[in-house]
Amino acid sequence: MNIKGSTNIVGLIGHPVEHSFSPPMHNAAFKALNMDWAYVAFDVNPLNLNSAINGARSLGIKGFNVTIPHKIEVMKYLDEIDEVAGLIGAVNTIDFKNMKGYNTDGIGAVKAIEEATSIKNRKVVVAGAGGASRAISFYIAKYGAESVTILNRNVEKAQSLADDISLIDEVKADSIKNIKGHVDDADILIDTTPVGMHPNVSDDAIISAEDMHEDLVVFDAVYNPNETSLIKEAIKANAKPVYGIKMLLYQGAESFRIWTGQNPPVDVMEDALKKTLNLE
Ligand code: ATR
Numbered sequence: 001m002n003i004k005g006s007t008n009i010v011g012l013i014g015h016p017v018e019h020s021f022s023p024p025m026h027n028a029a030f031k032a033l034n035m036d037w038a039y040v041a042f043d044v045n046p047l048n049l050n051s052a053i054n055g056a057r058s059l060g061i062k063g064f065n066v067t068i069p070h071k072i073e074v075m076k077y078l079d080e081i082d083e084v085a086g087l088i089g090a091v092n093t094i095d096f097k098n099m100k101g102y103n104t105d106g107i108g109a110v111k112a113i114e115e116a117t118s119i120k121n122r123k124v125v126v127a128g129a130g131g132a133s134r135a136i137s138f139y140i141a142k143y144g145a146e147s148v149t150i151l152n153r154n155v156e157k158a159q160s161l162a163d164d165i166s167l168i169d170e171v172k173a174d175s176i177k178n179i180k181g182h183v184d185d186a187d188i189l190i191d192t193t194p195v196g197m198h199p200n201v202s203d204d205a206i207i208s209a210e211d212m213h214e215d216l217v218v219f220d221a222v223y224n225p226n227e228t229s230l231i232k233e234a235i236k237a238n239a240k241p242v243y244g245i246k247m248l249l250y251q252g253a254e255s256f257r258i259w260t261g262q263n264p265p266v267d268v269m270e271d272a273l274k275k276t277l278n279l280e
Contacts, residue, residue, distance in 0.1 A: 001027060001038060008037045009059075010259050013052060013074075014067035017041040021276045022065055025252050028272035032265045037062075044070065053077040057096060063259035064094040065252075066101075071131075075101055087167065088138050090131065093255040102258055105132070106139030108251030109221065113188060116217045116240045120144040125182045127151050127206050128192035129158040129173075132221050136192060137161060141169035149186075151176040180211045188217045196220070196228040205229040209236035220244050226279055249273055 012022050018041070026039035044052045049070055054077075056064065066074050071090040075081055078091070079099035084106070085091045091101030110119060124145045126137050129152040141148050148171045152158035158173035165171040174182065183189055189207070196203045205228070212218065218234035223244030227235075234241040252273075253264035 001031070003038055004036065006036055008035075008062045009040065010037065010063040010065075011040040011042055011061065012065040012067060013042050013044045013049075013070055015043055015045060015069060017043050017067065020067070021248060021273055022252060024276045025249075025269045025272045026256060029256055029265050029269050032268040033262065035260065035262075037260065046070065046073065049073055050077055053094075057099070060096075062096055063255070064096075065255055066092050066094060084138055084142055087164070088135050090135065092135075092251065093258055095258050102255075103135055104251040104254035104258070105247070106135040106137075107254045108247040108249070109136040109190065109219065110139045110143050111250035111254070112242050112246030113190070113217060113219050115246065116219075116242050117188065119188070121146045122187040123147045123149075123185060124188045124190065125149045125151060125179070125186045126190045126192060127176055127179065129154070129161045130192065133192040134161055134164075136190060136221070137165055137171070140190070141165050141171060145169070145188075147172065149174060149182050151179055151182065176206065179207050183207055183211060183216065184213070186216065188219070191218075191220045191222070191230050194222065196225075196230055197222045198224045201225050201229070203229055205233045207233065209233040209239075212237035212239045214238045216240065217242060219247075221247055223248055223277070226277070245270075245273060245277065245279070 020041050023039050030037040078101045082102045085103035088103050093102040093104050150158040150173045155175050162171040162173040216239040219242040220228045220230045222228050231241045249270050256264040
């Protein structure tokens, strides 16, 4: 990488950040497009978040990705929040041009799923009602799903999220115990729970192959391992699997577009991501 006096800096703030896959993904994109940009990671203690944002602004940093534990807190220090990010109540991308916050996590999931099927007018089931579900479910509703049903062990939490999203669209909630009935009638299943995530790779998937149908698109937000127990079940059922890595890819691609105004080189970013995650 050729860092010069003119190099534009973007980066990640989180705590911790050392295992992030974003620096290699974005730096590969800048290199491929011959752009004078570089992406670095900053470990920011929560106590220093305000001064980190002010400092970055003074240093002329162009953009940040924001990860745990700063996604909610950082909104206080921004001038503007994208409408859906505001409804979600969390941002993962800051554009310093206008001190505006965005949430590209949900957009990332939508773009990943749209490699397999359009979301418009589809019946979607989302398992889990935590932070990831919140970011994804708002975007699923925004992209015109016919119905969204949120399933969770704690049904009250699912209902509360469904009520929030009802500002955009009508959303239902139910117990994850009833998943089979909902999936029978669904076009898309999205799993935002940590079931099957490393190191619990042999967890039973939230639903098995015999309860899936062939037209079902099955997206697992877990990317480690690449092929989760749920994705294995989807393959067994001859359904359409969408791997979690695609959400990482497209959330990064959307951040790249926001900061640079250029079309992201998605193939280059995907190769870099796979290399970082040891998938090649
Ligand atoms: P994230 O930010 O990744 O969404 P989170 O906010 O902690 O993480 O949310 C985790 C979600 O996964 C929750 O909806 C949780 O269900 P409860 O609210 O009922 O606890 C769900 N979850 C966690 N472990 C699960 C399991 N073993 N089976 C089913 N759902 C699970």
